[in-house]
Amino acid sequence: MVDGTKPVLVTGATGFVGSAVARALLAKGRTVRVLVRRNSDRTNLANLKVEQREGSLEDAASLATALAGCGVLYHVAADYRLWVPRHDVMYRTNVDGTRNLMGAALQQGVERVVHTSTVATLGLHEDGTPADETTPSSLDDMIGSYKRSKFLAEEIVRSMVSEQGLPAVIVNPSTPIGPGDIKPTPTGRIVVEAASGRMPAFVDTGLNIAHVDDVAAGHLLAEERGKIGECYILGGENLSLRELLRRIALLVGRRPPTIALPIAALMPVAYATEAIARLTGGEAFVTVDSLRLARHKMYFTSQKAMTELGYSPRPVDRALEDAIVWFRRIGKIR
Numbered sequence: 434m435v436d437g438t439k440p441v442l443v444t445g446a447t448g449f450v451g452s453a454v455a456r457a458l459l460a461k462g463r464t465v466r467v468l469v470r471r472n473s474d475r476t477n478l479a480n481l482k483v484e485q486r487e488g489s490l491e492d493a494a495s496l497a498t499a500l501a502g503c504g505v506l507y508h509v510a511a512d513y514r515l516w517v518p519r520h521d522v523m524y525r526t527n528v529d530g531t532r533n534l535m536g537a538a539l540q541q542g543v544e545r546v547v548h549t550s551t552v553a554t555l556g557l558h559e560d561g562t563p564a565d566e567t568t569p570s571s572l573d574d575m576i577g578s579y580k581r582s583k584f585l586a587e588e589i590v591r592s593m594v595s596e597q598g599l600p601a602v603i604v605n606p607s608t609p610i611g612p613g614d615i616k617p618t619p620t621g622r623i624v625v626e627a628a629s630g631r632m633p634a635f636v637d638t639g640l641n642i643a644h645v646d647d648v649a650a651g652h653l654l655a656e657e658r659g660k661i662g663e664c665y666i667l668g669g670e671n672l673s674l675r676e677l678l679r680r681i682a683l684l685v686g687r688r689p690p691t692i693a694l695p696i697a698a699l700m701p702v703a704y705a706t707e708a709i710a711r712l713t714g715g716e717a718f719v720t721v722d723s724l725r726l727a728r729h730k731m732y733f734t735s736q737k738a739m740t741e742l743g744y745s746p747r748p749v750d751r752a753l754e755d756a757i758v759w760f761r762r763i764g765k766i767r
Contacts, residue, residue, distance in 0.1 A: 435656070438504075439502060439504030439505070440484070441458055441463050442486075442506050443455050443458070443466070444508050446481075447478060448513075449617075450509050452613045453612075453646055453648065454652050454653075455467060455478075456646075457653055464484075467486070468487075469488075490531070490534055491525060491533070493536075497537050500537050505544060506534070506538050508549060511551075514579060523579065523582050528586050532586075535589065536593075545600050546599060546601035547602050547655050547656050549652070550586070550587045550590075550603050550604065551580075552606065552666060553575075557732075561730040566663075566737055572584055587603060590603060594661060600661055601661065602663060602664075603662075603664035604651060605665065605667065607668035607669065607735075608641055608643065609643050609648045609752075610644070610755075612645070614645070620640070621756070623678075624760065625766055627677075628757055629767065632690060634693070635692070635694065636695070637693060638674050638730060639672060639673045639674060640672060641669060641671050641733045642677065643752065647669065654743055655738075659741070660741070666733050666737065668733045668746065669752065675690075675693070681753060684754060685766075
């Protein structure tokens with residue numbers, strides 16, 4: 434049994450999913466410690482009664498200090514971008530950082546680890562039927578630096594479970610939306626652009642959408658009921674991009690888009706936006722990797738988490754409503 438009186442360390446708590454996990458833990462009366470970079474935007478921690486420890490996944494000494502005395506580790510931190518000018522930066526955080534943190538967790542005698550991976554590491558079915566935790570995948574199937582780095586990080590956790598006894602459970606969130614998406618994430622940007630009337634067209638793809646608070650609740654269930662070495666999809670509802678945009682339009686009183694664009698026609702735009710981003714130091718909204726990913730419907734089932742953990746995601750419209758309300762409150766949607 435995990436000692437619930439010991440502090441819980443959460444990495445990535447300044448971010449979207451990590452802050453939701455921290456809120457969920459606090460709501461359960463847990464003592465929460467968070468690892469934060471010195472220059473991190475701490476907006477999501479402003480009203481949370483957490484102990485902040487400065488450090489980084491690249492600094493092994495700071496990880497040992499942050500984990501000292503902790504009973505549980507939630508590793509939620511990740512560099513989540515669909516395009517980066519330098520792949521090595523993302524790998525240092527997502528791959529090397531995970532290896533460093535898991536090593537520190539073993540050294541500090543942490544009793545339970547919940548590692549946040551992603552459904553992006555899982556296989557897909559060519560016919561678009563929902564995939565599950567057993568759908569096969571390999572590194573060669575991973576498109577882009579983010580997917581490859583998260584696949585490698587998950588492999589590190591798995592190997593440390595089997596070879597070194599790391600007490601880790603893996604969760605694979607799908608596409609969360611909701612309050613706290615301060616960047617916002619790529620999916621959050623879709624919600625903002627669609628609700629603002631700036632997405633008049635769509636491509637034929639699909640996503641699994643979940644409320645971020647349900648994903649956070651699933652993390653806590655994984656700590657409590659998950660089996661060491663197992664992975665659990667934390668998802669919601671499978672929607673085509675067209676249907677997602679239609680629902681957003683209805684919620685904000687706009688006309689849904691009706692123009693379907695072939696993915697191939699957008700490839701020149703993606704190459705151009707990436708080139709501009711490299712010159713300006715900005716972020717590319719349409720990327721080559723995102724279009725390559727869009728060729729596959731990212732549909733998944735959370736049945737294993739529902740059966741073994743008691744995971745219970747709410748309807749996707751509730752997630753969309755909460756996301757729109759939050760983006761309006763911070764001025765992203767007028």
